[in-house]
Amino acid sequence: MSAERPHTARPRARARRRRGVPWPVAAAAVIAVALLTLPLLALLLRAPWSQLGELLTRESTLSALGLSLGTAAVSTLLCLILGVPLALVLARSDDAPPLVRRGLRALVTIPLVLPPVVGGLALLLLLGRSGVLGAPLEALTGVTIPFTTLAVVLAQTFVAMPFLVLAVEGALRGVDPATETAAETLGASRATVLRRVTLPLAAPGILAGTILCAARALGEFGATITFAGSFPGTTQTLPIATYLELQRDPEAAVALALVLVAVALVTLVAMRDRWVPGATA
């Protein structure tokens, strides 16, 4: 931000001209927009609009939608409860040895770069019936996690939490330490500073991270089908139902895909421009 100050001091028109882009950049941007939007347009064009009502009110569709919304809500909540503290630790880890700091961030980021199917397999090997933790868990309590709705939530949380953590960490780092110091000198405890100063200031970032996290959880497929399997009403979320329907009835699959697109659009509208730091809402 501060780098732009000298420009804003100049006449406005000139500053604006300087901010234009060379034509190759504009051309690439146009191609990028086409690549991102044309497939969705095709989806809309090929949608079976006349049968849409029937396809979307099917019991199986509604159950998959309900399961998706429910599990995504719970996993987003879980991401908030666990992810915000983790983001705080990361944001305040500058005094830690670089190896620890970088190692921790790398570990947290792994699910972002891992194919979700691999994530699901890893969860299965940890929490499955013969898993590292899953086997003792079953021996002690008789509880098994795979193929349950809880497994869906865990898979979504595993995949989505990094989005929240990275967004919130960025927001927390943007909080001016002087404000926190001021609060402390006025006698506020660390907990009070966190609650009354730091978190409110980082709220836009937390909101953006939450929405990204929820969107990722809603769209989760690979880790879920690997770890939680697929059973209508229990573990068959909307993305999985869409994939399976594609094997039998592509038109119905397109209808299901439209629901996912609609949910995604609602999410996008909800977050407006908040996910781009510096852009105005």
Added chain:
Amino acid sequence: MSRTPSPRSSRGHRSATPRHAPGFGLLVGASIVLSACVGAGSSVEQPVTPRSSLSGTLTIFAAASLTETFGELEARLEARHPQLDVVVVLAGSATLVQQLIAGAPADVLASADETTMQLAVDAGAVEAPNAFARNPLALAVPAGNPGRVDGLDDLERADLVVALCASEVPCGRAADALLADLGVAASVDTRESDVRAVLTKVQLGEVDVGIVYGTDVRVAGEDVETIDVDAVSAQRFAPTYHIAIAEGTARRAAAEAWLALVLGDEGRSVLDSAGFDTATISRAVTGDQP
């Protein structure tokens, strides 16, 4: 039509999505193509003459359960025709059919059941199909049979974790038909997207029992055991594998050589030794001639 796969395609079979590279003009002698164009009613009974020199790349879209057998047949055909590169693309039948209809470059389609093949026929993506094998259903349990499964009736036990294929895919359709016929109300915990996913979960010990194909149990090795099911039922609901030449293929000679290999004695023996059943497939079947 140019359905030519990329000339850079590596040899051997691939399990991933095929590449759609618009490669033009592979070196298949036009004379071979012309001389082999004997109309849509494929003359699959003709044995391949060892002296014929097929060349270029032949792309086969095959159901995942054909991984081992088609791999073996691929090696044999390539050994006979050093200029020919057979590429076997493996995936779920339904996925392959969708891709073929969408214009994926394949010369031959082999599907795990008739329903799926019919989709391709209806879309005009393939010529008249031939039945070539059946794959009896089998009960797969993890090594040691931790759930003490004795037969199909045990699928009703709520204490067992039961995996079936999704009813959208061939193995799931077959399993549904089998269970319905026997009046077994299975307490299913998961319906997987393809048969190998069911098998993987049995191998990992995450499910107590799953319905798979007989051939899959053989491939799985020591991690999986099979429980005998009523042979008559398993046989009756075994899906019938179909093979067809893709409409408008530019590799007709090679495609017909592949069909002749699969449908002939050699193919039958390879399929049989892998656990497929070719004995119940009528030898004279050459698809529905209009």
